[in-house]
Amino acid sequence: MSIELKIALIYFAAISFFAVFFTVYDKIAAKCKARRIPERTLFTISAFGGSVFMYLTMIAIRHKTKHKSFMIGIPAIIIAQLLLLITVAILYF
Numbered sequence: 001m002s003i004e005l006k007i008a009l010i011y012f013a014a015i016s017f018f019a020v021f022f023t024v025y026d027k028i029a030a031k032c033k034a035r036r037i038p039e040r041t042l043f044t045i046s047a048f049g050g051s052v053f054m055y056l057t058m059i060a061i062r063h064k065t066k067h068k069s070f071m072i073g074i075p076a077i078i079i080a081q082l083l084l085l086i087t088v089a090i091l092y093f
Contacts (some may be wrong), residue, residue, distance in 0.1 A: 018045055019046065
């Protein structure tokens, strides 16, 4: 396994962890009426690679599932990331 692939896997594991952590934290904060994570932050984490795990976490814990911006926006980010990944794979290989 190349060093680039190892770095990419570590990055995606870390960003996925943060996506799950911040989504769960925001759910807990909502219940406790504590300070929430801004929606912009959640979308940013998603855009940087945490979209799949953030979406799965939202569905699993039923958080922000009534928000159209999240139920349409996060899958749109996933599709854009897949298209980017396919494009890079075609150009790289």
